[in-house]
Amino acid sequence: MRYLICIKQTPDTAELPKVKPEEAASGRLSVQLVVNPWDEHALEGGIRMMETYGGEASAITVGGEDAIERLRSALAMGCKDATLVKDTTADAWGVATLLAAAVRKMGNVTYVITGQMTVDGNSGTLPVALGRALGWPVLTGVARVVSADEKGITVERIVGQARHTVTAPAPAVLAVVKEIGEPRYPTFINIRKAARAEIPVWTPADLGVKVPVPVVHMSDFRKPPAREAKVVLFNGTPDEAAQALLDALLAEKVL
Amino acid sequence: MKTLVFIETDSGVAVGSSWEALGKALSLGGEVEALVIGHAVEAVAAEAGARGATKVYRIDDPSRALFDLELYTEDVKAVLAETNADALLASHTGNGRDLAAAVGFDLGVGVIADCLELKAEDGKLVGTRPIYSGNILVDVRVDGRPQIATLRPRAAAPAPVTGATAPIVDVAPAAAKARVQVQAVERAETGEISLTDASIIVSGGRGVAKDPDLGFKLIRELAQVLGAAVGASRAAVDAGFIPYKYQVGQTGKVVRPDLYIACGISGAVQHLAGMGSSKVIVAINKDAEAPIFSVANYGIVGDLFEIVPALTRAAKAKLNR
Incomplete structure (x- = not known):
């Protein structure tokens, strides 16, 4: 079995507030970039599947040459190989099209694993688009893999407030949430391997596809209105402070 | 249109x-x-x-x-x-x-x-x-x-x-065959309010650490009196105090209630990403320097183990619940 884990390069969590509107608009960010935090869980999930059910975990990303560093992080965590699809022009549907073409070129992928969403784009629509592009079933909100083999998979999904146990035939796309597992730390040996690894770079032409023309257009990038910064503090005994707070909340009409 | x-x-x-x-x-x-x-x-x-x-x-x-x-x-x-x-x-x-x-x-x-x-x-x-x-x-x-x-x-x-x-x-259902089969459904407890639909959320964080079970019991009691959903910070989830489905923040749920009461939550960037657009934010925290106070509208600097039950008592009396 082969597990293909799709990752994206995004700003580090702590750096998100520093992203400037003009940087978001151009895509040229000056902040520290890392593996999208949701995708770290996808890497953990895929590597655990490899350890539990056998086979190979591979990583892939769509991006510029600088995204190769993120693929090295995936190798350092334990992926056996990694591939860069070089493109910086595609929107979500375009990325899904490119990834689907890469999956077809590989030919032996049993499960595609993604994080449920990215901390930059936030829409959470890519996993489904990728599944549609491949014609594979898609399971989103995956919190636990119960069992998996070449024929199919059983997982637990978070669906609203409920938890569903579902089965799907292979091949399939899984979008995972944090509960799938905390990302492991890279080992020294894997870091050394990752640093030396050859990472193939595929262009859309190598994949035999044209990058679809973007259908989503964003404009007027701006900072959200700042919260009024000053906090009203209540003092006194716990009961006095609680009473004063309650009165303030009733006056605000939020209770 | x-x-x-x-x-x-x-x-x-x-x-x-x-x-x-x-x-x-x-x-x-x-x-x-x-x-x-x-x-x-x-x-x-x-x-x-x-x-x-x-x-x-x-x-x-x-x-x-x-x-x-x-x-x-x-x-x-x-x-x-x-x-x-x-x-x-x-x-x-x-x-x-x-x-x-x-x-x-x-x-x-x-x-x-x-x-x-x-x-x-x-x-x-x-x-x-x-x-x-x-x-x-x-x-x-x-x-x-x-x-x-x-x-x-x-x-x-x-x-x-x-x-x-x-x-x-x-309209007749489309003639397609389901490939995904649902084997079991585990529903939330009756009456549990969904975080994303909640107009009031009471959330707990690392501040409950000295007695997590009691801390979240107090938080649940306040939530019940207010008709609120219960939430948690990543720190509380990662420490195993409460399951992941309650996590508010970047790798959890994004919420926008009218009222968000953060109990013992420091207010890390990743938490703010999940609740920063709440209408009114209340911070209850022992540490007066906690970043949560910089986004809060109201705050009490104090121990949640004392403040939360006091708030529950006050709310019970005032709201007749």
């Missing part, structure tokens, strides 16, 4: 935020139709009419009792073809998000996902949505027809119930 609104159901009951999508569609003007898919959804279809849809398409079948992405996608595409709507709207629940993405990708049209605001401009939709985890706002337009958008829960008022009735058009 004619808008078709997807009304999500669960066990024959409408998912509440679907009515917000209907309310937003009505505010766009033009014709508004609803599509109800599920099993035993007669009452939901009637309610869609009572809430202002001028026509209700209904697909009522045992095979549709639970959301199935592939089957529902075929259903929606078939109804879109029949009604020839200019726009498709859904609530950005997990299922609504997945459905919009599948329909959009299949039809080659873009999706304006997770909007906070939505308006119509020359027969096209313009959505405003947060990106970079709430740190940037952007206006989004998409190519193609129908225009597809999903609305973040609690971003719009639900369509009010009026005395109206609307014709209900029964």
Whole structure:
């Protein structure tokens, strides 16, 4: 079995507030970039599947040459190989099209694993688009893999407030949430391997596809209105402070 | 402009935020139709009419009792073809998000996902949505027809119930075979309020560490008196104090209640990404320097183990609960 884990390069969590509107608009960010935090869980999930059910975990990303560093992080965590699809022009549907073409070129992928969403784009629509592009079933909100083999998979999904146990035939796309597992730390040996690894770079032409023309257009990038910064503090005994707070909340009409 | 609104159901009951999508569609003007898919959804279809849809398409079948992405996608595409709507709207629940993405990708049209605001401009939709985890706002337009958008829960008022009735058009379920089989469903406890739909949330963080069980018991008691949902910070979830489904923040749920009461939560960037757009934020924390106080409207510097029960007592007395 082969597990293909799709990752994206995004700003580090702590750096998100520093992203400037003009940087978001151009895509040229000056902040520290890392593996999208949701995708770290996808890497953990895929590597655990490899350890539990056998086979190979591979990583892939769509991006510029600088995204190769993120693929090295995936190798350092334990992926056996990694591939860069070089493109910086595609929107979500375009990325899904490119990834689907890469999956077809590989030919032996049993499960595609993604994080449920990215901390930059936030829409959470890519996993489904990728599944549609491949014609594979898609399971989103995956919190636990119960069992998996070449024929199919059983997982637990978070669906609203409920938890569903579902089965799907292979091949399939899984979008995972944090509960799938905390990302492991890279080992020294894997870091050394990752640093030396050859990472193939595929262009859309190598994949035999044209990058679809973007259908989503964003404009007027701006900072959200700042919260009024000053906090009203209540003092006194716990009961006095609680009473004063309650009165303030009733006056605000939020209770 | 004619808008078709997807009304999500669960066990024959409408998912509440679907009515917000209907309310937003009505505010766009033009014709508004609803599509109800599920099993035993007669009452939901009637309610869609009572809430202002001028026509209700209904697909009522045992095979549709639970959301199935592939089957529902075929259903929606078939109804879109029949009604020839200019726009498709859904609530950005997990299922609504997945459905919009599948329909959009299949039809080659873009999706304006997770909007906070939505308006119509020359027969096209313009959505405003947060990106970079709430740190940037952007206006989004998409190519193609129908225009597809999903609305973040609690971003719009639900369509009010009026005395109206609307014709209900029964549509046969699309002839597709389900590949995903649901083996078991574990539902939330009865009465548990969904974080994304909650108007009040009481959340706990690392501050409960000295006695996590007692800490979250006190938080639950306050939540119950206030009719609130219970939330938690990543620190509390990672420490194993409470399950992941309660996590608010970047790798958890994004919420926007009227009132967010953060108990023993420091206010890390990743938590703020999940609750920063709450209307009123209350911080209860021993550490007066905690970053949560810089986004809070009201605060009490003190021990949550003393303050939270005091607040519960005060609320019980004042609200007669």
